[in-house]
Amino acid sequence: MTQSMPPAAKVPAYFDYLVETFHQGTAGRFVHLGYWDKPQERAGAEPFEAAQARLDARLMEMADVRSGQAILDVGCGFGGTLAGLNARMKESWLAGVNVDPRQLAICRTIAPANLNKLEWQEADACKLPFQSASFDRVLCIEAMFHFSSRRAFFKEAARVLKPGGVLVGSDITLLESTRRVAVPGFCIEAPLQDGYGPWPDFWCDDADHAELAKAAGLREGIISDVTSNTTPSHLFTAPEDANDAHDTGNTALRAALMLRWLHLAGHLRYSLFRFQKP
Ligand SMILES: C[S@@+](CC[C@H](N)C(=O)[O-])C[C@H]1O[C@@H](n2cnc3c(N)ncnc32)[C@H](O)[C@@H]1O
Structure with a gap:
């Protein structure tokens, strides 16, 4: 019997554009x-x-x-979250993980402060x-x-957390209703995969955060639906005047328009969560 291997991790397509905008000085560290x-x-x-900083602050409070x-x-982007912690905490070990060496190079421009140790992998x-039971906190933001x-990630997060440690993050999940308005694999999925992929479990067949946490041995904690609080973001990522640009070949913009439509039409959920290792 052959065992199926999980697909190798790929760098999300939209970072070709975002890394460039960061170097041009038109994007900040939060993604x-x-x-x-x-x-x-x-x-x-x-x-x-x-508003991006406020989302980060809410999660750090949780x-x-x-x-x-x-x-x-985990999935540390340009290091925005750890840069904030580096500025206000001391004598901490702040580690970031990413699949994209270009983003990690941007993270490495953050100078350690306050006797903190910064590490980028x-x-x-x-x-x-990392060895089991290494961290007090594991963060995973969007x-x-x-x-x-997601299941494999929850297991890994639980493994590297110390007893009593906490996993906090945010996630975007499509609701069941999306299946009724979509031709699977085509009109909704294709533009999002082109612009924002890889998005392996697109239809959320295995994306129940409470169940994933329980299966990983984490205690059910907080799951908070902040879909409506995050909706105005699309006025910035896919502004109204971009509406007629959907067939210009700009895959990042097409994906942003589709995500905006899903968000406004109530077909996706934006959740914040917190789980603890006993
Ligand atoms: C939307 S960005 C969020 C970045 C950051 N957490 C923030 O809030 O600014 C998603 C991040 O996940 C990273 N990523 C994607 N797949 C990954 C994987 N398999 N392992 C680690 N990081 C991954 C991307 O390269 C990107 O940095």
Whole structure:
């Protein structure tokens, strides 16, 4: 009998564009959606970066991060989250993992401060290069939908956490309703895979965070639906005046338009979560 191997991790396509914008100075270190306290009032006056920083702050509050801890950020992007912790914590071990050496090169421009130790590793989230029980906190912000298996990642996160350690993060999941408005594999999935892929478990066949945490031996904690608080983000990632640009061959923009439509039409969920290792 042949055993199927998980697909090798690939760098998400949209980072070809994002790495360039970072070097041009038109993008910051956060690569996630923003959080609005009053999304109905929408934040015309507020820059996207402020809302992105608020999402990060909410997650760090949920994680209860403190000086002296060992903290791992999986899918660390350009290092925005760990840069913030480096600036305000001391004597901590701050480690970031990513599959993309270009992003890790950007992370390495962060100078260690306050006697913190910074470490950046090129590795797959489903095969973390750390010994068991190494970390007080594992963070995973808006990255998990790229991983070959959410289940494998949860097991790895649980393995590298110390007893009493905490996993905190955010995730985007498609709701069951999406299946009714889609031709699977085509009109919804294709543009998102082209622009934001890899997105292996696109239809969320194995994406119940509470169940994944329980199976990994983590205690059920908090799962918070912040879909409406994150919706205004699309005014920045796919602005109204981009509507007629969907067939220009710009795959990143096409993906952003599709994600915006799914978000506004109520077909996806943006969740924050926190689980603890007993
Ligand atoms: C939307 S970005 C989020 C980045 C960062 N967490 C933030 O909030 O700014 C997703 C990140 O996950 C990384 N990633 C994708 N697949 C990965 C994998 N299999 N293992 C580790 N990181 C991965 C991407 O390269 C990217 O940095």
